[in-house]
Amino acid sequence: MIEKVIHQAEQLEIAALKLKRPALNIAAEDQVLLEEVSEMLKPFQEATTTLSGAKYPTASLIVPTVIVICRAGGKIEVKCEPGSKMNDYLLSQISTRLSSFENYLL
Secondary structure (H helix, E strand, C coil): HHHHHHHHHHHHHHHHHHCCCCCCCCCHHHHHHHHHHHHHHHHHHHHHHHHCCCCCCCCCHHHHHHHHHHHHHCCCCCCCHHHHHHHHHHHHHHHHHEEEEEEEEH
């Protein structure tokens, strides 16, 4: 959903310029934050899509998916303070909720 907002914001800016209308004035920091949040949540989006399959068995994919999420956490370069806070929060939640699975399996 955030990716759609980013994409539509760019398209709306282009349309506003072509129609000689006022721009949307999305602050550069907000744009950076949206892009960072989108990157942070990408592993969760992929996990949700994978585990929501109706045409293939998904129970066997739970453990590998949890491991991928644990390993993906913290690999995003964060440029703004709100993004840094969210990244820290996500990392703490991944550690709290999912690291026991990874430690058990490895």
